[in-house]
Ligand code: KIV
């Protein structure tokens with residue numbers, strides 16, 4: 001199988017082929033996401049939410065992200081594996097940002113890193129790119145800044161924030177990022193950014209004109225009925241199916257129906 005590279009991803013924009021990206025945090029799901037033909041697997045710091053049960057993405061550590069990345073890399077035979085730099089491992093200084101990125105690349109075998117922000121982290125991005133590590137940007141509703149935003153509402157609805165986002169997107173391109181995620185911003189703005197830069201944009205809650213789309217795999221599989229923002233399309237309702245299956249197992253154990261004659265030695 002031929003590996004998807006950052007070059008493949010960049011070329012897809014020029015060829016007008018949409019890019020599909022999903023998160024994964026473990027070997028089994030990564031194998032399924034990979035086999036289904038997804039071009040990019042993101043080891044998102046959303047692992048803090050869906051894997052660890054935290055309310056925000058802030059608590060997850062670099063060691064924990066590396067563990068998830070190692071598991072995903074073993075399952076990804078074709079997809080490009082991108083790993084989030086967790087909160088606090090790149091904002092403080094470029095040296096630290098580079099060291100965090102190098103650890104992810106060396107210890108997990110992943111192919112690229114992602115980080116949140118534009119102008120504020122310019123030097124960190126420059127340093128990482130200069131070391132030969134592919135970087136994916138992330139603008140708009142950047143969850144590591146949730147305490148500054150105060151809520152998960154749509155970002156960049158006002159002109160000032162929209163203008164900053166456009167400038168940040170251009171800067172990310174200039175710095176050598178190979179693509180960028182835009183999260184929860186107006187579709188018109190995402191469309192404008194996508195037309196203004198030559199690197200692919202990957203949207204989540206950013207409309208259909210982005211060069212690609214990303215979702216948290218647990219959301220699109222319907223593993224959490226409580227979480228239903230309108231940008232999530234639920235392709236399955238796994239929560240109900242799993243609830244039913246496990247309920248049946250409990251019933252069968254209690255009734256003595258499981259195991260039956262064929263299920264024992
Ligand atoms: O951590 C994550 O899952 C993400 C995607 C939603 C883009 O950053």
Ligand code: NA
Pocket residue numbers: 044045046057084
């Ligand atoms: Na993330």
